[in-house]
Amino acid sequence: MTNKKFLKNQKPQRAPRPPQGQQKARRGWKRTLLLSFLGLTLFGLLLGFAAAGFIYFKYSQGLPDVRQLKDYQPSTISRVYSDNEELIAEFYIEKRILAPLEDIPLYLKQATLAVEDSNFYYHFGIDPKAIIRAMIKNFQAGHVVEGGSTITQQLSKTLFLSFERSLERKIREAILAIRMELVFTKDEILEMYLNQIYYGHGSYGAEAAARTYFGKPVKELTIAECALIAGLPKAPNHYSPYKDLEKSINRRNHAIRRMAHNGFITEQEKEQALAEEVKLGQVADPVNKAPYFIEYIRQFIQEKYGTNKLYRDGLKIHTTLNYANQVSAQKAVREGLREADKRFGYRGPVQRVTDLTDRETMDALLTKLNEDAEFTEEAKAPFVEGNILHGVVTRVRQDHARVYLGGAQGTIPLESMDWAREPNTRLDIRWSRIKNVREALSIGDVILVKLGQKQSATEWNLSLEQEPEVQAGLISLDPTTGHIKAMVGGYDFKKSQFNRATQAVRQPGSAFKPIIFAAALEDGYTPASIVIDSPIIFKEKEDTFDKWKPVNFSEKFYGPTSLRTALTHSRNVVTIKLLQHTGVPKAVEVARRLGIDSPMANNLSIALGSSGVTLYELVKAYAVFANQGRRIEPAPIRFINNREGDAIYYAETQSQQVISSGLAAIVTDLMKSVVDNGTGKKVKVLNRPIAGKTGTTNNYIDAWFMGYSPELVTGVWVGKDRDETMGVNETGSRAAIPIWLQFMQEALAGRPVKSFPVSDEVVYMKVNPETGNAANFDDPEARLEMFLRDNLPMKAGELEAILGNDNF
Numbered sequence: 155m156t157n158k159k160f161l162k163n164q165k166p167q168r169a170p171r172p173p174q175g176q177q178k179a180r181r182g183w184k185r186t187l188l189l190s191f192l193g194l195t196l197f198g199l200l201l202g203f204a205a206a207g208f209i210y211f212k213y214s215q216g217l218p219d220v221r222q223l224k225d226y227q228p229s230t231i232s233r234v235y236s237d238n239e240e241l242i243a244e245f246y247i248e249k250r251i252l253a254p255l256e257d258i259p260l261y262l263k264q265a266t267l268a269v270e271d272s273n274f275y276y277h278f279g280i281d282p283k284a285i286i287r288a289m290i291k292n293f294q295a296g297h298v299v300e301g302g303s304t305i306t307q308q309l310s311k312t313l314f315l316s317f318e319r320s321l322e323r324k325i326r327e328a329i330l331a332i333r334m335e336l337v338f339t340k341d342e343i344l345e346m347y348l349n350q351i352y353y354g355h356g357s358y359g360a361e362a363a364a365r366t367y368f369g370k371p372v373k374e375l376t377i378a379e380c381a382l383i384a385g386l387p388k389a390p391n392h393y394s395p396y397k398d399l400e401k402s403i404n405r406r407n408h409a410i411r412r413m414a415h416n417g418f419i420t421e422q423e424k425e426q427a428l429a430e431e432v433k434l435g436q437v438a439d440p441v442n443k444a445p446y447f448i449e450y451i452r453q454f455i456q457e458k459y460g461t462n463k464l465y466r467d468g469l470k471i472h473t474t475l476n477y478a479n480q481v482s483a484q485k486a487v488r489e490g491l492r493e494a495d496k497r498f499g500y501r502g503p504v505q506r507v508t509d510l511t512d513r514e515t516m517d518a519l520l521t522k523l524n525e526d527a528e529f530t531e532e533a534k535a536p537f538v539e540g541n542i543l544h545g546v547v548t549r550v551r552q553d554h555a556r557v558y559l560g561g562a563q564g565t566i567p568l569e570s571m572d573w574a575r576e577p578n579t580r581l582d583i584r585w586s587r588i589k590n591v592r593e594a595l596s597i598g599d600v601i602l603v604k605l606g607q608k609q610s611a612t613e614w615n616l617s618l619e620q621e622p623e624v625q626a627g628l629i630s631l632d633p634t635t636g637h638i639k640a641m642v643g644g645y646d647f648k649k650s651q652f653n654r655a656t657q658a659v660r661q662p663g664s665a666f667k668p669i670i671f672a673a674a675l676e677d678g679y680t681p682a683s684i685v686i687d688s689p690i691i692f693k694e695k696e697d698t699f700d701k702w703k704p705v706n707f708s709e710k711f712y713g714p715t716s717l718r719t720a721l722t723h724s725r726n727v728v729t730i731k732l733l734q735h736t737g738v739p740k741a742v743e744v745a746r747r748l749g750i751d752s753p754m755a756n757n758l759s760i761a762l763g764s765s766g767v768t769l770y771e772l773v774k775a776y777a778v779f780a781n782q783g784r785r786i787e788p789a790p791i792r793f794i795n796n797r798e799g800d801a802i803y804y805a806e807t808q809s810q811q812v813i814s815s816g817l818a819a820i821v822t823d824l825m826k827s828v829v830d831n832g833t834g835k836k837v838k839v840l841n842r843p844i845a846g847k848t849g850t851t852n853n854y855i856d857a858w859f860m861g862y863s864p865e866l867v868t869g870v871w872v873g874k875d876r877d878e879t880m881g882v883n884e885t886g887s888r889a890a891i892p893i894w895l896q897f898m899q900e901a902l903a904g905r906p907v908k909s910f911p912v913s914d915e916v917v918y919m920k921v922n923p924e925t926g927n928a929a930n931f932d933d934p935e936a937r938l939e940m941f942l943r944d945n946l947p948m949k950a951g952e953l954e955a956i957l958g959n960d961n962f
Contacts (some may be wrong), residue, residue: 228252228350228358230468230797234448236477237637237792243448244441247465250358251365252797253372255345258360261377261419263344265384268412271305275340279306279331306331308387309347353383354390367395369435377423378430381409395434403432444480446643446653447473451790458803468797474637474789474805479630482900483640487626490893491645494872495622498881499577503599507546510558510598520544520560523600537562539605542619547599555595557603557616564614566591566603571618594618621645625875626893627654627769629788630868630901633777636786636807639866640897652875659752659766660871664724664833665849665858665886666763669775671721672813672821673744674732675942679717681824682926682939682947685728687712687720692758704730704762707850716926718939721824722832724848726762733761747812749774749785763849772860773869779825779845780862782911783818784809816915816942823940826910829861836891837861840898842907848886853879857889864908866901870894916940921947 230250234243255263267274273281281304303311310330334343353363363383364372375383385405386393395402407428414424442448451473455464463469504523507516523544524536536543537559545564549556555566572587574594588594595601595618606615622645630640643653652658675681688711692702706712706726720728733741741761742754750772754765770788778785786809794803825845828834833848837859846861857872857880872889874880880889920936922929928947929936941947 227467227797229466231362232464232467232469232471234451234471234473236473236475236480237639238477239472240477241441242443242473242475242477242480245452245465245469246440248358249356249362249366249440250349251361252349252359252468253361255341255348257373258345258348259373259375259380261413262360262372262375262380262384263348264416264418265377265381265409265413266305266344266348268416268418269384269409270308270387272412272416274305274344277304279333279335280304280328303327304331305347306334306343309343309350310334312350312352313346351387352390353386354394355396365435367434376427376430377413377419378406378410378427378432381413381427382406382432385409395432399432406432443477444475444484444641445647446655447475447480447638447641447790449647449651450641450643450653450656454790455794469802470795470797470799472792472794474632474635474639474792475641476639476901479640479897479901480642483628483630483642483897486893486896486900487628487642488645490889490896491622491624491626491872492619493892494880494884494889495620495624496573497884498624500574500594500618501577501620501623503547503595503601504544505600507598507600510546510548516546516558517560519600520546524560537605537614539608542602542604544600545603545616547595547597547601550592550595550597552590552592555591557601559603559614562612562614564603564605564609564616566595566616566618570606570616571595574618623874624872624880624889625650625654626873626890627656627658627871628868628893628897629655629769629773630866630897631773631777631788632865633780633786633862633867634865636777636789637792638788638790640868640901641790654769654871654875656768656770658871658875659768660856660873661765661851662763662767662772662858663849663851663856663886664726664729664763665772665847665860666760666765666767667721667724667729668779668821668825668847669745669748669750670729670733670736670741670761671717671824672748672779672817673741674717674736675817675820676744676813677736677740678945679732679736680926680939680941680945680947681716681718681820682921682923682941683717684714684924684926685717685720685731687715687725687728690727690731702759714924716923718824718827721847722827724828724833729761730758733758744813745775747785748778749787763851769869769871772858773867776860776862776869777867778812779818779821780864780867780910781818782815782913783811783813785812786810814915814942815913819910819913819916820940820942822910825861833885833887834859834861834891836887837895837898839895840902842902843909844898845910846894848891850885850887854881854884855879857884857886859886859890859894861894861898863898863902864910865905866898868894868898868901870897915943917943917946919947 228250229246229248230252232245233241234245236242271281273283307327311327349359352358353360353366355366357363357366360383361372363386364370364375367383368375368379382395382402382405385408391397393402393405410424410427413419414421419427451471452464455469455471507519509515543559545557545559547555548558553568557564557566568591571591571594575586575588602619602621603616604619606617608614625644626642627644628640628642629638631638641655643655643657644650687706689703704726707724711727712725715725715728717728717732719725738756738758738760745754750767752765752767752771754760774785774788786807789805789807791803791805793801793805796802822845825847826843828848829837829844829846834846837844837846842863844861844863846859849856849858849860855873855877858870860869862868870890870893872880872893918938918940920929920931920933921927921939922933922935923937926947939947
């Protein structure tokens with residue numbers, strides 16, 4: 155015990171101190187070492203700062219001022235809307251829809267941070283740890299497998315720099331990133347990134363990406379969908395689910411696991427997200443539901459504001475187009491042209507297949523041919539009733555043919571193709587319908603067929619089709635506002651962008667006659683005035699024997715004819731005599747007032763519509779008659795807003811009284827007779843007041859119908875682009891009216907029946923239909939006629955004195 159206490163209480167003995175000289179030497183050596191280390195460190199720091207300063211000075215020259223991003227407006231989609239604010243078209247170079255950060259789901263922000271920059275909220279624009287880690291991994295792999303760029307660096311590169319891989323670009327990128335961090339908050343940088351970065355398939359920004367890949371707004375994305383989108387910017391084409399779904403899912407799953415690793419989602423959420431099936435939307439072309447009309451306004455806006463504003467500035471273009479009317483117009487034109495084209499005969503197969511046993515080759519051929527197939531408005535899938543597809547004839551019998559469609563097949567009965575005779579190119583030959591399928595089809599023919607009723611999963615009833623050679627144009631507008639409600643410029647915009655509604659200058663034929671009659675009425679004639687329908691001969695030139703002897707369509711002459719009867723039945727000779735008396739300059743002057751701008755010949759042949767006009771011009775002129783003599787320039791656009799919602803353009807309605815309301819009322823009333831009793835009587839089935847006029851040119855090259863109700867003026871032209879004949883009896887009544895009628899039936903459906911406005915400048919009086927003179931009230935042969943108040947019918951005996959010769 156004593157020994158233990160002793161040992162416990164004993165103090166340890168100190169080691170003997172070294173001599174005092176040695177102690178001083180040791181302390182001096184340590185101080186020298188410390189000072190050397192501090193000196194080297196300071197020198198290194200100074201050298202580093204100097205190098206950094208040199209690098210900054212060298213590579214910051216010419217860099218943009220990041221503060222300009224305060225006012226930065228990225229390229230966004232310009233959108234076009236109908237009169238009911240339906241989206242009908244888009245213009246863009248970069249498909250981008252801006253979304254504020256609060257509208258972007260938290261999971262997409264977290265997924266982006268997880269795969270791109272997990273330290274985003276903790277670094278100052280560059281992440282040294284990430285750079286060192288990337289360098290080590292790249293060195294180990296022997297090539298670049300990981301980048302060290304932060305979100306801020308990626309944004310600076312996207313906004314300001316090229317995508318070349320060089321040390322200089324990386325340095326400039328880092329400088330810009332640091333500057334951006336000094337000017338903007340982290341949330342502002344993240345918002346710019348999520349709206350700027352490219353996600354593939356033309357989509358810029360998260361909102362556009364969500365719509366492109368999943369067909370819904372970004373705020374509706376699930377965790378798994380957010381992860382898939384967040385994984386795209388690294389290599390959008392490589393990880394696109396449309397190109398390689400397996401790679402895309404692997405990249406998505408990597409993002410999901412990174413989210414869980416960073417604590418953004420729970421383990422349960424991770425497992426659910428990993429198991430979620432990818433349900434893609436459909437990569438859509440730019441919206442364009444009215445291609446000819448959209449091209450028409452594109453040219454207008456581009457000329458007014460320039461290309462950049464249209465394609466980059468996110469304009470909101472509010473048009474006058476009625477989308478329901480446009481759908482009806484496009485359908486009427488396509489169906490009307492297909493029906494008309496069948497009257498011209500069958501031109502044969504698209505091509506031929508020699509080996510029917512090689513289904514793989516046939517499938518590839520049909521897939522390629524059907525890339526631009528005519529799908530119905532309701533369905534964009536190939537095998538839907540009403541669609542028109544290519545098929546291969548595999549069997550031919552007298553009463554039917556079998557057709558392989560690639561994945562399906564069907565039967566064409568004889569009655570669905572009995573129109574398929576040899577094409578009729580001569581006007582003096584009529585062809586009968588075929589009585590045997592073999593007259594038109596052979597095994598191996600590649601043909602167009604329309605899907606009828608479905609018989610089973612892979613069996614269809616079919617009818618033979620062919621793509622029309624004949625073309626058409628249609629314009630419909632509101633005569634009181636000038637608003638264009640529908641415009642179709644041809645059968646297929648993808649194959650021909652030429653707009654036959656606005657660009658094609660064609661002879662109007664008899665559709666021009668109402669303008670001649672308007673000039674005559676303004677010059678003193680009345681609807682009851684009598685003109686003698688008799689032969690008349692004009693010398694082409696005084697020093698030649700060339701003569702022009704106009705005739706009526708029927709090649710008959712009808713003697714004394716009232717103006718009403720002459721227009722009702724489209725009498726050529728009466729119209730020419732009217733123009734001869736009124737004078738060509740007078741008629742041209744009236745045409746100019748009505749809106750005809752095309753050059754016009756200075757001769758009597760314009761009475762028969764020999765001078766070319768556009769459908770647009772003629773619709774504009776007819777709208778004056780429908781609008782009580784007021785001319786309003788057609789308007790395709792109501793107003794345009796910029797991306798902030800401020801109006802930068804308003805359409806100004808320019809109304810001008812170019813003819814009297816009384817004259818407009820009389821011309822309208824005359825054209826009502828065309829519909830009630832004349833060449834336009836097919837449209838009487840509308841059972842509402844309609845005024846209109848047919849037009850047909852020599853050799854059936856052009857066919858027209860111009861018609862209007864009080865609320866809608868619509869014009870239709872049908873013909874071939876090369877001024878070729880369409881075939882026997884392809885008149886305005888036969889070729890153009892069916893298209894016009896189908897459109898107007900749908901456009902006016904459900905609207906109340908309106909009467910044309912009555913002008914206080916007109917009165918009704920009874921006249922003798924044989925003389926055009928005023929009749930007694932009790933005259934049983936008399937009929938009511940419309941007159942201008944200051945141009946009442948003449949008394950008996952005055953007519954002969956005024957006319958003075960046998961031609962009138």
